[in-house]
């Protein structure tokens with residue numbers, strides 16, 4: 001395959017603009033775990049939102065094929081996330097210049113050759129030492145099927161199946177960093193899952209932009225330690241404690257304390273990329289929407305055609321893993337350490 005387009009920014013913002021992005025994180029104050037993302041009624045109810053990535057991470061031990069107990073692996077990739085802006089809803093003061101960053105908008109135009117760019121979301125990820133982000137592709141969006149209402153693992157499998165491209169809304173993603181982090185490289189696969197990844201270092205006020213819905217990527221481990229993830233449990237929070245310190249809390253109890261420079265902080269920007277205003281309108285007005293039922297029926301029919309399913313349709317539990325394993329071809333893990 002051709003190398004996937006990606007755009008680098010160095011610097012991304014003015015010095016004052018970059019300092020604001022750090023202050024925004026501190027003033028946001030409290031970050032919850034990604035595992036608190038909602039799951040949805042219907043197929044896969046109760047599964048983790050990114051069952052696809054979790055399943056692969058646990059099966060392979062991550063990019064470096066490490067062999068660790070399940071609770072440790074789960075804690076490693078259960079990082080902290082909050083949303084700074086959603087559509088026109090700017091949830092933190094000062095996020096405007098990042099949300100409407102002209103360099104991101106222009107790169108997004110070039111990425112898909114689609115001129116109408118609509119910034120959709122800005123969110124921040126925080127990882128503590130010992131954490132990493134399992135290799136994955138991001139949750140794409142289709143007309144009628146999106147992450148707010150439908151299972152994320154299913155939407156990812158839909159994209160990898162290639163069966164629903166006429167309904168897909170291409171999304172450009174910028175990932176920005178606002179400190180120098182030792183470890184925690186952004187590892188991505190611009191030449192496809194079968195080729196070697198690029199491990200991009202995290203440097204203050206820099207960014208990359210690409211189609212992260214199609215390009216596999218992850219975050220390498222932030223510091224080689226298991227001590228700080230041993231006590232991590234779903235439901236904990238990461239809180240800014242002032243004076244360059246962050247605390248992991250379980251209710252009122254403080255479980256661990258970190259200095260700013262020990263964490264990994266990234267801010268992601270996502271924008272819809274439309275061909276023209278008519279397409280933008282069709283998306284907004286829900287013309288020609290897919291339904292989850294029709295999507296699953298189409299995928300089951302395809303699994304039958306491929307010989308993956310014969311006879312009666314399997315239970316949802318079996319079907320879900322068949323969908324993930326058939327369509328999402330992850331990069332192989334490196335030789336076990």
Ligand SMILES: [Fe+2]
Pocket residue numbers: 136137138212217
């Ligand atoms: Fe991602």
